[in-house]
Amino acid sequence: MLEELKGILTAQAGLPPAPITADATLADAGIDSMAVTVLSMQLEDRMGLFLTEDELSCAPTVNALADLIASRAAGNP
Amino acid sequence: MNVSSAELREPLGPAAVVTGVGSHLPPRRVTNDELCSRLDSSDAWIRERIGIQERRRADTEVSTGDLAVEAARRAMRSAGVTDADAVVLATTTPDHHCPATAPAVAHRLGLRDTIAFDVTAGCAGFVYASAVAAGLISAGSARRVVVVGAETMSAIIDSEDRATAPLFGDGAGAMVLEAGLPGQDGALGSFAWGSDGSLADAIVIPAGGARERDRRDTAPASDFFVHMRGNEVFRHAVRRMSQAARDAAQAAGWALDEVDRLIVHQANGRIAASVADALGIPPERTPSNIAHVGNTAAASVPLLLAHAADEGKLKPGHRVLVVAFGSGLAWAATSLVWPPGITAEL
Numbered sequence: 001m002l003e004e005l006k007g008i009l010t011a012q013a014g015l016p017p018a019p020i021t022a023d024a025t026l027a028d029a030g031i032d033s034m035a036v037t038v039l040s041m042q043l044e045d046r047m048g049l050f051l052t053e054d055e056l057s058c059a060p061t062v063n064a065l066a067d068l069i070a071s072r073a074a075g076n077p
Numbered sequence: 078m079n080v081s082s083a084e085l086r087e088p089l090g091p092a093a094v095v096t097g098v099g100s101h102l103p104p105r106r107v108t109n110d111e112l113c114s115r116l117d118s119s120d121a122w123i124r125e126r127i128g129i130q131e132r133r134r135a136d137t138e139v140s141t142g143d144l145a146v147e148a149a150r151r152a153m154r155s156a157g158v159t160d161a162d163a164v165v166l167a168t169t170t171p172d173h174h175c176p177a178t179a180p181a182v183a184h185r186l187g188l189r190d191t192i193a194f195d196v197t198a199g200c201a202g203f204v205y206a207s208a209v210a211a212g213l214i215s216a217g218s219a220r221r222v223v224v225v226g227a228e229t230m231s232a233i234i235d236s237e238d239r240a241t242a243p244l245f246g247d248g249a250g251a252m253v254l255e256a257g258l259p260g261q262d263g264a265l266g267s268f269a270w271g272s273d274g275s276l277a278d279a280i281v282i283p284a285g286g287a288r289e290r291d292r293r294d295t296a297p298a299s300d301f302f303v304h305m306r307g308n309e310v311f312r313h314a315v316r317r318m319s320q321a322a323r324d325a326a327q328a329a330g331w332a333l334d335e336v337d338r339l340i341v342h343q344a345n346g347r348i349a350a351s352v353a354d355a356l357g358i359p360p361e362r363t364p365s366n367i368a369h370v371g372n373t374a375a376a377s378v379p380l381l382l383a384h385a386a387d388e389g390k391l392k393p394g395h396r397v398l399v400v401a402f403g404s405g406l407a408w409a410a411t412s413l414v415w416p417p418g419i420t421a422e423l
Contacts, residue, residue, distance in 0.1 A: 012354060014347050016125065032126060034347055037308045041315065041351075053308060 001070040002063065005039075013038040022063040029062050047073055092264035093211035093222070094257030095413060097156025099422040100250040100383035101147035102370065103135040109243065116239050123243045124368075128346020132246030132371030134231050142172045144249035145182045145227035148379070151422035152223060152251035153186070161253070162219035163192035165210045167202030167226045167375035169404070170233055171195055174286075182225065192219060199280060199403025200342050201270075202226060202375030207254070207399075208268040208409060214256050225251040226375040233282055235302035244345060245303075246371030250379025262393065263416030269324035270409035276313065280305045280404035314348050314402040319355040321410035322400040329412035331396055333357055338391055338415070342401035343367040343377045352400070364390045374403065386421040393417035 002022060010017045013035035020029045026036075036053045043049040049072055059065035108131045109120035123129055135144065145166055153159065164186070166179040179193035192213070198205035203226035210222040227249035234245045257264055284292055284300035292300075318341060326333055339358045341349045346367055353363040364385040373380055378401050385391045393415055400410035 012351065014126075014350060033308050034126065034311055034345075037311045038347065038351060041312060045355075 001073075002066040005062070005066045005069065008039055008042045009035055012042050020062055022061070024062050026057065026059065026062065026065065031062075033057070043069065049073060090215035090217060091220075091256035092259040092261065093207070093214045093254040094261060094263040095252055095265070095416060095419065096255045096263065097152045097154070097158070097253035097422075098251070098379065098383045098386055098419060099148050099151025099153070099155050100248070100380045101144055101151065102133045102248045102380070103139060103144065105134045105136060106131045107134045112236070112243055115237055116242055118239055118243060126347070127243060128365075128367050129243060129371050130368045132369075133248055135229050135247040139229075140172045141168050141170050141227045141229045141249075142178045142182050142185075144229065144247065144376075145178065145225045145251070146185045148227060148249035148251040149182060149186055149223050149225050152253050155420055155422040156253035156255070158221065158253060159187070161186075161188055161191065161221045161223045163210065163213055163222040164188065165194060165196060165206045165222060165224050167196045167198065167206035167224070168228055169197065169199055169202065169374050170229045186223070198375075198407040198409070199405055200344060200372070200374045200377060201401040201403040201405070201407040201409045203250070203378045204268070204399060204401045204409035204411060205270065205407065207252070207265060207411065208270060210254050211265050211268070214254060220256040222254045223251060224254060224379075225249060226377070226379045228374045228376045230372075230374055233301075233303050235299055238299070238302065240307055241303050241305055244372045246373050248370055248373040248376045248380050250376050250381075250383050252379055252382065262414045264413060266325065266412035267328040268409060268411045269321040269328065270407075271321070272405045272407040273313070273317075274405065276309070276406045279310050279313070279406060310406075311348060313406055314344055315351045315355060317406070317408040318342070318352045318400045318402045318410070321408050322352065322356055322398050325400070325410035325412045326398055329396070331412065335396055336398050337362060337395035338385070338397045339363045340378060340381055340385065340397060340399045342403070343370070343381060344372055344402065364388075377401065383421040383423055386415075386419055387423055391415045391419075
């Protein structure tokens with residue numbers, strides 16, 4: 001899931017890839033509110049997943065964000 | 078009730094055919110660095126995140142009407158005409174609350190007894206105005222209409238608001254529409270347009286209108302500037318523009334991979350890219366000028382049409398989709414096949 005997340009953040013949200021590392025905080029990774037909105041919309045379109053910007057923004061690290069998405073995709077609340 | 082694309086009928090009566098395009102930008106350029114002297118932001122962030130390097134700013138004695146006159150004059154020169162039956166001016170920054178700005182623009186263009194009015198639909202204004210102008214033509218009320226999008230956004234943007242100050246610029250663009258045959262090159266296709274007033278406060282200038290008339294002396298200065306819920310607007314802009322563009326393409330009988338050019342309101346670099354991505358239209362078929370003009374609201378689409386035509390990015394025979402979104406919330410899209418013989422006047 002981490003690689004797909006990186007793909008969305010760079011291709012669709014237009015972020016530079018280098019700072020987006022597994023242990024980086026969202027701020028250090030450059031994931032701003034607009035990128036979170038793009039991510040939320042892409043998860044809706046691609047996976048039918050409805051995660052709000054607030055939920056996504058709470059993830060402490062990029063890895064935790066990937067885990068949150070994977071967990072929700074697996075049907076966990 | 079929103080008319081589905083299947084129900085978007087072919088325009089009745091004469092079609093509105095593009096015969097000229099023009100644009101005008103005030104000379105003064107404002108760089109990101111100049112803005113950042115008063116903003117907690119940086120040139121690199123603004124370039125990278127919203128794709129803007131500089132924008133234009135009208136001098137204090139220059140207003141929307143002045144920009145509109147120059148753009149309209151050039152569009153008329155591009156069309157090779159000196160007369161028109163109507164002037165329809167899309168703007169969020171009229172010279173005055175009253176009267177509308179269009180009549181004075183028409184007068185200054187040397188036009189007399191001309192139908193002239195303003196259209197307010199935020200950044201969707203120019204495509205809204207084009208739809209209204211096309212309606213005048215198909216109804217037989219006018220045979221030639223000058224449609225203008227003009228803004229002095231610097232009048233309504235708080236230069237210390239990090240969310241809006243980097244985005245907006247001043248400028249104007251115009252187009253001449255003349256009565257012609259439905260389906261001929263240059264004829265505007267059906268319009269896919271609508272609004273969602275439940276989000277009227279997503280982009281708003283709280284004070285200065287009738288609603289807040291009792292707070293005229295007490296409202297903080299910031300309430301006379303644009304307030305925008307950026308992320309919410311981002312989401313709705315991408316969703317609504319993507320769907321309206323799909324509807325307009327379907328009404329024109331085009332598959333999306335048959336679209337040669339997507340002219341999308343230059344809201345910010347990422348919104349335009351997200352709409353193109355959602356439609357599967359590649360960057361090379363999506364002209365952009367936001368880097369040097371910013372978001373010029375209702376002037377954005379005509380400025381991009383004029384610049385793209387001038388740079389040879391709009392070629393005769395190109396299938397073109399035009400889509401915009403703005404305060405209201407409002408959105409509008411249409412289609413045309415780019416006609417031969419258009420020389421943009423910048």
